[in-house]
Amino acid sequence: MVRDLMTSPAVTCGADDTLAAAAETMQRADTGSVVVTDDGKVVGILTERDLLRAAAVSGDPGRERVRLWMTARPDVLGPDERADAAWASLTSHRYRHLPVVEDDRCVGVVSLRDLMGVARIRPAGETSGEVPAGLEGVVVAETTVGDVRGQEGFFHYRQYPAVELAETRSLEDVWYLLFRGQLPDATASAAFGEDVRRRRTMPPGLATLLPALARRGAPLDVLRTAVSVLGAELGWRPTHDIGPDELAEQAVALCAVVPTILAAAHRLRAGLEPVDPRPDLGFAANYLCMLTGIAPSPQHARAIEQYMILTIDHGFNASTFTARVVTSTGADLGAAIVAAIGALSGPLHGGAPSRALDMLDAIGTPERADAYVRHAVENGERIMGFGHRVYKTDDPRSLLLRSVSERLGGPLVEFSQSVERTTVDVLAELKPGRRLYTNVEFYAGVVMHTCGIPREMFTPTFAAGRTIGWCTHVMEQAAHNRLIRPAARYVGPPPPQPVPLP
Ligand SMILES: CC(C)(COP(=O)(O)OP(=O)(O)OC[C@H]1O[C@@H](n2cnc3c(N)ncnc32)[C@H](O)[C@@H]1OP(=O)(O)O)[C@@H](O)C(=O)NCCC(=O)NCCS
Numbered sequence: 001m002v003r004d005l006m007t008s009p010a011v012t013c014g015a016d017d018t019l020a021a022a023a024e025t026m027q028r029a030d031t032g033s034v035v036v037t038d039d040g041k042v043v044g045i046l047t048e049r050d051l052l053r054a055a056a057v058s059g060d061p062g063r064e065r066v067r068l069w070m071t072a073r074p075d076v077l078g079p080d081e082r083a084d085a086a087w088a089s090l091t092s093h094r095y096r097h098l099p100v101v102e103d104d105r106c107v108g109v110v111s112l113r114d115l116m117g118v119a120r121i122r123p124a125g126e127t128s129g130e131v132p133a134g135l136e137g138v139v140v141a142e143t144t145v146g147d148v149r150g151q152e153g154f155f156h157y158r159q160y161p162a163v164e165l166a167e168t169r170s171l172e173d174v175w176y177l178l179f180r181g182q183l184p185d186a187t188a189s190a191a192f193g194e195d196v197r198r199r200r201t202m203p204p205g206l207a208t209l210l211p212a213l214a215r216r217g218a219p220l221d222v223l224r225t226a227v228s229v230l231g232a233e234l235g236w237r238p239t240h241d242i243g244p245d246e247l248a249e250q251a252v253a254l255c256a257v258v259p260t261i262l263a264a265a266h267r268l269r270a271g272l273e274p275v276d277p278r279p280d281l282g283f284a285a286n287y288l289c290m291l292t293g294i295a296p297s298p299q300h301a302r303a304i305e306q307y308m309i310l311t312i313d314h315g316f317n318a319s320t321f322t323a324r325v326v327t328s329t330g331a332d333l334g335a336a337i338v339a340a341i342g343a344l345s346g347p348l349h350g351g352a353p354s355r356a357l358d359m360l361d362a363i364g365t366p367e368r369a370d371a372y373v374r375h376a377v378e379n380g381e382r383i384m385g386f387g388h389r390v391y392k393t394d395d396p397r398s399l400l401l402r403s404v405s406e407r408l409g410g411p412l413v414e415f416s417q418s419v420e421r422t423t424v425d426v427l428a429e430l431k432p433g434r435r436l437y438t439n440v441e442f443y444a445g446v447v448m449h450t451c452g453i454p455r456e457m458f459t460p461t462f463a464a465g466r467t468i469g470w471c472t473h474v475m476e477q478a479a480h481n482r483l484i485r486p487a488a489r490y491v492g493p494p495p496p497q498p499v500p501l502p
Contacts, residue, residue, distance in 0.1 A: 002086050003079035005115065006100045008108035010035045015043055019054055019061035019069060022046055033097035033109065036070050040105045044070035047097060056498070076101040077110060087115050136389070140316065140484070141324065145178065145472050148315040150390030155397075157313055158182075163396050166309040171283045171465070172196060174309050175255065178472040179248060193282070199256035200277035200286065202264070205233040210261070214268035219460045220350075222265035223258065224341040230254065230261075231334025239478040240330025247478055250333045251471035258467045259283070262460045263290035284308055287464060292452050300451040303404050304461070307447055310397045311440065311462055313469030315390070319343040319350075323470045327477040328484040340470045344463055353445035353458040356385030360416060360445075369422040377430045383423055385442030392435040401443035408450045416446045 011029040013022045015036050022034050026048070036044035050069045054061065076099045077086050090098060090112050100108040131138055146157040155162050158177055165174050169183070172193045176184045184192055202210065206229050213222045236250055264274035267290075275290045285301035296304075313320070323340040327333075344350040363372045373383055388395055402420075405413045420438055427436040448458050 001079070002077050002081045002083065002100055002110055003108075005083060005086075006079065006108035006110045007031070007114065008100075010099060010106050010109040012037045012106065013046070013066060014038070015065070015067040015070065017066050019046075019051060019064045019066060022066050023051055023061060026051075031109075032111065035099045035106050035109055036066055037106055042074070042076060042099045042101055042106045044072045045074040045097060045099060046070040049096075052496075056496075074099060078102065079107060083115065086110050090115065140321070141477075143316075143473070143476060144181070145469070145476060146313050146315070148390050150388070150392060153391055153393040153396050155314060162310060162313075163400050166306045166400060169309070171305050171309050171312075174312060175283075175468050178313065178468060179251065179475070196252060196256045196283070197277075197279045197286075199253050200260050200279070202257055202260055203230065203233050206230050206261070210264055210274075211268050214265045219262050219265040219269065219457060220341060220345055220463060223261055223460065223463060224338050224345075226261045226265070227254070227258075227334050227337050227341065230257065231332055236332040236334050238330050238332050239327055239336075239474070239481075244475065244479055247333060247475055251475060254333065254337065255468045255471055259287040259464045260290060262457070262464055263287060266291060266454070266457055266460070267293075287461070288451065288453070291457065296451065299408060303408055303447050304451050304453070306404055307401060307444055308461075308465030310400060311444070312465050313472065317349070318346075319466070320470060320473050324473050324477040325484045327474045328481055330481070333471070333474055336474045337467065337470055341463060344459070344466070350459045350462060353385075353441045353448065353462070354455040356442045357445040357449055357455060357458075359384045360412070360419060363419055366415060366418040366422070369419045370426060373423050373426040374430070377426065383427065383436075385438055385445065386423060386427060387434070387436045388439045391437070391439065394437050395439045397440035398438040398443055401440065401447055402438070405443050405446045405450065408447065410450050412446055412450060416443065 011025060011031050011034050013025050013034045013036055015038060026032065026034050033045055033047040035042055036046055044066070046066050046069060050071070051061070054064055054069045075089060075095070077089065079100050079102050086098065090096070090110075095112075097109055097111045099106050100110055144158065146155065146162070148155040157165060157174060158181065160177070160183070165177070169177075170189070170193075173184055173189055175196070176189065176192045201207075206226055209229055210222070210226065213225055216222075217225070234250070234253065237246075239247055260277050267274050272293070275293050278286050278289055278295070281289055281295070282301065282305065284305035285296055285298075288296040288301060288304055316324075319340040322343040323336045326336040326339045363369050376383060402417070405416070420442065424437060427434070444462075445455075445458060448461060449455070453461055
């Protein structure tokens with residue numbers, strides 16, 4: 001109730017008082033407004049804003065009268081109104097103070113600050129501490145999709161450890177888990193697998209347009225445009241206007257066709273004919289087949305499937321957060337995923353696996369690793385594929401991918417392990433206490449290369465699986481939506497300043 005949170009009695013002054021006297025009253029009471037009364041009745045309200053206005057125009061507060069500068073007949077509240085009515089009144093009219101009137105007499109005043117105190121929120125300019133740059137560690141939502149526990153080197157999808165899922169389940173099962181919230185039994189798994197396999201073909205409008213797009217851009221850029229085209233061709237409506245079933249249907253269609261778009265974009269760019277999707281192959285095997293034109297060995301297919309499972313989702317990274325921000329406006333699925341792809345394309349987010357492999361090329365032989373790493377670190381450079389913002393211990397994705405690469409074998413695998421050992425030692429010596437280990441990108445590059453994926457397709461391959469994670473977050477955001485609209489601290493020249501005449 002307003003009665004419980006108002007300041008009482010209100011600080012008052014008369015309409016014929018001078019502005020200087022009113023300002024002094026406010027200062028003494030440490031308040032931002034004064035209620036103007038006449039015989040106990042409210043006739044106006046004078047705020048700091050009015051004083052500033054008066055000072056800018058008149059410059060003589062000792063002579064100016066309150067009557068001229070106050071807001072006459074202000075909106076008022078009753079003491080028995082609910083606090084949320086007071087909140088609505090204050091925020092919709094952008095008032096900061098409202099007098100409280102009972103039986104025609106002023107009994108108190110309610111300020112925005114009082115209400116914020118009750119709601120335990122603070123205006124942006126008065127945050128309890130600085131929000132860290134990059135929002136590091138700031139909780140911005142609740143999610144049931146999964147989480148990353150960096151100190152423990154652990155991450156999970158729903159309630160299951162992601163690494164265990166990658167070790168034991170198919171990508172389609174994990175996809176089902178994310179979309180439906182539970183792992184499928186054998187019957188549901190087969191039905192879902194069947195359903196997604198028949199959705200792999202691009203719709204005709206997009207298929208016709210793709211060769212022209214592929215000639216003009218790298219596969220990830222082509223994907224970004226293709227998702228826009230797909231949304232338009234399939235008539236996707238704003239998430240604000242559709243229910244969860246329609247959105248889930250669109251999401252399944254999108255995730256199923258993304259590998260087809262990427263593989264075709266790659267082949268067309270290389271002057272090759274696209275390869276049709278194969279309904280007899282799983283998600284990863286079919287992707288490899290469409291990319292290379294050859295059905296992959298079961299070992300290669302499983303290795304890429306495990307890589308994709310491990311990278312399907314990973315907390316509130318930049319692209320996932322982007323997808324959720326766009327969804328929070330009620331925009332359609334295509335808009336959210338296009339924005340997420342845009343965020344992923346930045347080198348600080350999606351671009352490291354090919355760089356880690358470039359580094360292995362530059363090192364060349366195991367004996368040169370020590371000198372290479374030492375020289376790079378001493379010159380202030382970063383060793384690609386090492387260090388992580390969240391993991392300060394072994395990245396669990398890297399551990400599994402290292403064992404996947406061991407299973408695959410080959411000269412690059414032994415070499416990369418030797419470089420890893422040397423690099424960890426040199427970093428521990430040159431950057432003591434920083435806890436720098438391999439991140440997902442180091443062995444991802446090794447695994448993808450060994451399975452025949454060209455370097456320019458490393459980040460697009462990541463996107464092929466991550467689209468499932470993005471879509472899961474879009475559905476969660478749409479189901480419990482609130483517009484994401486943070487605040488910024490203004491640090492420019494102090495306003496208001498008079499606008500210079502032209
Ligand atoms: C991933 C990454 C951006 C995380 O960085 P971060 O959490 O912001 O860590 P910081 O930049 O605060 O680094 C902390 C310290 O470790 C050092 N460091 C971190 N990663 C390093 C790396 N790969 N090589 C050498 N030194 C590194 C920094 O130089 C810094 O040292 P200082 O305290 O002497 O200044 C960073 O480790 C990195 O650039 N790695 C290489 C790129 C990469 O592999 N990206 C893929 C990420 S999945």
